[in-house]
Amino acid sequence: MLHYVILVCLGIMSLATILNMVRLVIGPDMPDRVLALDTLYINAIALIILFGLYLDSDLFFEAALLIAVMGFVGTVAVSRYLLRGDIIE
Amino acid sequence: MMRPRAFLPHPWLSLFLLIVWQLIMNDLGAGTLIMGAVTAWLIPLMTNPFWPNPPTLHKPLVLFRFTCTVLLDIVTANIEVAKLILGPSRVLRPAFVEYPLELTNDFAISVLASTVSLTPGTVSSDISDDRKTLLIHGLDVADAQELIDNIKQRYENPLKEVFECSTT
Amino acid sequence: MNDTTWIEWLVAALILIGSVFALIGSIGLLKLPDFFMRLHGPTKATTLGVGALVIGSLIHFSTKGDGLSMHELLITIFLFITAPTSANLMAQAAMHLQLKRVKQTKGEPWQQ
Structure with a gap:
């Protein structure tokens, strides 16, 4: 039973990712695109956790944690750049 | 004899680091525990210069209760925000609200700002240069004063109790 | 047997x-x-969504038989700490660039 639920959830998350991609492409301004990327990486974490559940493997946790850390650093760096025109002052 | 403050500058940060270390290692052996304790002692000692005025925790129990309220609020607020998002967006009443801060400690302010961002349909957007006003954007604000009062008595008062002396 | 199906439903x-x-x-x-x-969408709904997902995965791996497995909780803690920070920075960037707002917005973002 869980198997099918995970498949359905993978479908839902893929749909969410597609919606993010649409916003990433049409986003009228730069912050919109940054926000779309931010949501995209959080959804990628969800997808990886779901995939780990699907394969019944604990190994994907590290990948998810790394994406969380790197995504946060990326968002902060790009926002700083938009805010000050410079990342490290 | 060293003063306890110099020996262990941030006891709560050390405890947090130890818990995170245990979570990463996912193992309760003696070796990992000792390594974690050494790390949790050394990192606050080495990063001490970056924490110019550390917050003092007065009432851990109040903080615990505050955390529980916030976690519950996150769930209820999310259901509300989900309804607002799925409903028609024409009827939403977005607003910028200036929230007068009473907290003075930087750490306490950042905890409050994070709480505001995670809970009821509001995102904290900016803080004034004199650290007295927080700019909040609300997704659907019926009455700005009510929002301010709500945040004040639900989140700021417990935080004031936890982080700042109430002797004044 | 009954016990495992119950956990499966919860997950x-x-x-x-x-x-x-x-x-x-x-x-x-x-x-x-x-x-x-x-x-508002990403900072709240998505963060809680990933939180619920992680807790489900945590229950699944903890009840598989090889002991408690709590480390996935780290992802949730990390997201709950970082999501408000990145939202705040993006809002500051947007105010700096003076993005347009919908007409019914009350109040003004200040300029410093």
Whole structure:
């Protein structure tokens, strides 16, 4: 039973990712695109956790944690750049 | 004899680091525990210069209760925000609200700002240069004063109790 | 046997709720009319969605038989700490660039 639920959830998350991609492409301004990327990486974490559940493997946790850390650093760096025109002052 | 403050500058940060270390290692052996304790002692000692005025925790129990309220609020607020998002967006009443801060400690302010961002349909957007006003954007604000009062008595008062002396 | 099916239902419910919340966050990102309103979807709905998903996965791996497995909780803690920070920075960037807001917005972002 869980198997099918995970498949359905993978479908839902893929749909969410597609919606993010649409916003990433049409986003009228730069912050919109940054926000779309931010949501995209959080959804990628969800997808990886779901995939780990699907394969019944604990190994994907590290990948998810790394994406969380790197995504946060990326968002902060790009926002700083938009805010000050410079990342490290 | 060293003063306890110099020996262990941030006891709560050390405890947090130890818990995170245990979570990463996912193992309760003696070796990992000792390594974690050494790390949790050394990192606050080495990063001490970056924490110019550390917050003092007065009432851990109040903080615990505050955390529980916030976690519950996150769930209820999310259901509300989900309804607002799925409903028609024409009827939403977005607003910028200036929230007068009473907290003075930087750490306490950042905890409050994070709480505001995670809970009821509001995102904290900016803080004034004199650290007295927080700019909040609300997704659907019926009455700005009510929002301010709500945040004040639900989140700021417990935080004031936890982080700042109430002797004044 | 009865016990394991009960846990399976719980895990299934948690990951379904998590995925639906993440989807709602993404719908909000696509649908709402201006940037400051779009900011609400990802910071709240998506964060809670991933939180519920992680808790479901945690229960699944903890009840498999090889001991408690709590380390996935780290992802949730990390997201709950970083999501408000990045939202705040993006809002500051948007105010700096003076993005347009929908007409019914009350109040003004200040200029410093």
